[in-house]
Amino acid sequence: MPNQYNERWEGPIRGLRLPLVAWNSLHNEGIMTIVQLTAAADRLERLPGIGLNMARVIREELARVSAAE
Incomplete structure (x- = not known):
């Protein structure tokens, strides 16, 4: 059974691979693009469903994708 906290999934933001719970939280907040x-990025941990650890994971993945461009 997939683990929505540890497994990484492709989502609507091309190139990012995030846990399903992160995608769901971002979607609920209307964040659907890399620009958004x-x-x-500086307030991720304050979004519902995203704590400090998940915010760190998202920022690391955002940095990885940004460096690749």
């Missing part, structure tokens, strides 16, 4: 995610 970058703008929200």
Whole structure:
């Protein structure tokens, strides 16, 4: 059975691989593009469903994708 906290999934933001719970939280907040995610990066841990650890995971993945461009 998939683990929604540890397994990484492709989502609507091309190139990012995040846990399903992160995608769901971002979707609920209307964050569907890399520009929106970058703008929200400094406040991720304050979004519902995203704690400190998940915010760290998202920021690391955002940095990885940004460095590849």
